Amino acid sequence: MNKKLLVLSIAAMLGLAACGSDGDNGADGSNGNDGSNGGNGSNGQDWTAANQWFIDGQARVAKADGLTVENQAGAAKNIILFVGDGMGVSTVTAARILEGQLKGQTGEENSLSFETLPYLGLAKTYNVDGQTPDSAGTMTAMVTGVKTDVGVLSQAEGVSRGNCASTAGQNLVTSLELAAMAGLSTGVVSTARITHATPAATYAHAPERNWESDADLPAEAVTNGCKDIASQLLDFDFGNGLNVVMGGGRRAFIPNTMTDPEGKSGKRLDNRNLTDEWLAKYNNAAYVTDRDSFLTLDPSSTDHALGLFNSSHMEYDFDRTTTGVTGEPSLAEMTAKSIDILQKNDKGFVLIIEAGRIDHAHHAGNAARALHDTIALSEAVRIAMEKTSEKDTLLMVTADHSHVFTIAGYPTRGNPILGLVKGNGSDGLPAITNATDSNGLPYTTVGYANGLGYASLATGGDERYGYAAAPGRFDLNYVDTQHAGFHQEALVPLGSETHAGEDVGIFASGPGSHLVQGTVEQNHIFHVMNHAASLVEKAAAMQP
Numbered sequence: 001m002n003k004k005l006l007v008l009s010i011a012a013m014l015g016l017a018a019c020g021s022d023g024d025n026g027a028d029g030s031n032g033n034d035g036s037n038g039g040n041g042s043n044g045q046d047w048t049a050a051n052q053w054f055i056d057g058q059a060r061v062a063k064a065d066g067l068t069v070e071n072q073a074g075a076a077k078n079i080i081l082f083v084g085d086g087m088g089v090s091t092v093t094a095a096r097i098l099e100g101q102l103k104g105q106t107g108e109e110n111s112l113s114f115e116t117l118p119y120l121g122l123a124k125t126y127n128v129d130g131q132t133p134d135s136a137g138t139m140t141a142m143v144t145g146v147k148t149d150v151g152v153l154s155q156a157e158g159v160s161r162g163n164c165a166s167t168a169g170q171n172l173v174t175s176l177e178l179a180a181m182a183g184l185s186t187g188v189v190s191t192a193r194i195t196h197a198t199p200a201a202t203y204a205h206a207p208e209r210n211w212e213s214d215a216d217l218p219a220e221a222v223t224n225g226c227k228d229i230a231s232q233l234l235d236f237d238f239g240n241g242l243n244v245v246m247g248g249g250r251r252a253f254i255p256n257t258m259t260d261p262e263g264k265s266g267k268r269l270d271n272r273n274l275t276d277e278w279l280a281k282y283n284n285a286a287y288v289t290d291r292d293s294f295l296t297l298d299p300s301s302t303d304h305a306l307g308l309f310n311s312s313h314m315e316y317d318f319d320r321t322t323t324g325v326t327g328e329p330s331l332a333e334m335t336a337k338s339i340d341i342l343q344k345n346d347k348g349f350v351l352i353i354e355a356g357r358i359d360h361a362h363h364a365g366n367a368a369r370a371l372h373d374t375i376a377l378s379e380a381v382r383i384a385m386e387k388t389s390e391k392d393t394l395l396m397v398t399a400d401h402s403h404v405f406t407i408a409g410y411p412t413r414g415n416p417i418l419g420l421v422k423g424n425g426s427d428g429l430p431a432i433t434n435a436t437d438s439n440g441l442p443y444t445t446v447g448y449a450n451g452l453g454y455a456s457l458a459t460g461g462d463e464r465y466g467y468a469a470a471p472g473r474f475d476l477n478y479v480d481t482q483h484a485g486f487h488q489e490a491l492v493p494l495g496s497e498t499h500a501g502e503d504v505g506i507f508a509s510g511p512g513s514h515l516v517q518g519t520v521e522q523n524h525i526f527h528v529m530n531h532a533a534s535l536v537e538k539a540a541a542m543q544p
Helices: 003-014 052-065 089-102 135-144 177-182 218-221 229-234 272-279 293-297 317-322 331-342 357-363 369-386 461-466 524-533 535-542
Strands: 078-084 119-124 184-191 244-248 283-290 304-308 349-355 393-398 405-407 446-451 490-493 505-509 518-520
Touching: 052 490, 078 177, 078 369, 089 369, 089 405, 135 177, 135 244, 135 524, 177 283, 177 349, 177 524, 177 535, 184 331, 184 357, 229 272, 244 331, 272 304, 272 349, 293 331, 304 331, 317 369, 331 349, 331 369, 349 369, 349 461, 357 369, 369 393, 405 518, 524 535
Parallel strands: 078 349, 078 393, 119 518, 184 244, 184 349, 244 304, 283 304, 446 490
Antiparallel strands: 119 505, 393 505, 405 446
């Protein structure tokens, strides 16, 4: 194949050739846009210099080709691990599109902040005893380097779930514990209860993720000396202790005789007020319960900050920003404040941040809130990228597992991601009309394989659990599917939508990020962090 034909073939394959690119305006292509820019096509237009898709592709390759990363063990001073709870690949894609559409774009061309990180891999999320995992086992893998069973927090698979007597010798050391031993500052942030499975795995060890307060402990656990998760947070005595703890879950920290600022009672039966104990335990300590007190928190004079902003989980970001719910900082604000407190330590820090309510919105079959919380995570990552340097900070963004959340049909480019599927005419139907199923009913682009199914509610979100599952198809012709109170249809009716078992993305930058490549076991994430910051080696060196 001669040069001219080769160029024309490539142009045709990529869809990049401009008008007249086949050279029909001249026997030798002299007046055609064959892009050869010389020889027989000397008068042709160079499509490689005119097509934005091609230009952007070249720029990405050039950027990647010039990428350098510090791969020496121990090169990372700081580590920040973001976990989007339930943030599968389809959630990332849909959130990317929604964010772009909220900006006035078609959406598909948009990128979330962490999608610009240079290294990408996939993590296998199964638990030792579960093909489709739960958050306790998955987070344990990420923070200890060891996979374990469903429902188990930072203990090895030798335990029996819910059996305290089986835990002897099963505790695993977490990345936060190692960091504290090594003299680094440590922090854990979540929009869920801070005693919930994902954040709890960073500092607690239990054979049952639901032992959040002493009121949750069965008699067997009490008899055999197991402690509840909230009290274990106060027992964290490695190094200088935990420096930052922010999230929801206030009820597990105060006695059931006490009423919190929301007018809700605590859960503890032992009459301990762990928030008071936090203040008494640490020097330069602070405890805050709302956004106003959070904003006045001075990082320069605060070395140990406890923020508990809700009796249970924090609000969905959509509700925090849109429906008038106030009093809670955003995930981005908590991220920024945490970094400001932690980075005072010249030795560095390890910070683990969870966007916990992506998962909860999916369980309720409410895509709008799940996607808005994913966008909020993206904003928090952007803040972390701005406040740290790739030169000394390993930054990773991943998920503990995915959900049975799908993007389907053949909607036209720019179709609202939360809307009904509308084609562009290429399927033989009139352009921009609702696509329909075999029964003539329209359907949404996003949906769920199982769960509570369709509902169109005034508020939505957790409100969905007050209504029965609604299996089957519904006529959505006159339903506002983009409203946050809309809950997508589900194929299999269940009391709650379930996790899914496919791999999830790992996005990374900074020292050691080159180790995030290919498809890996989820516990690989811990080993990347350990290599990047030499956590085990530094912790061992600090021990007497």
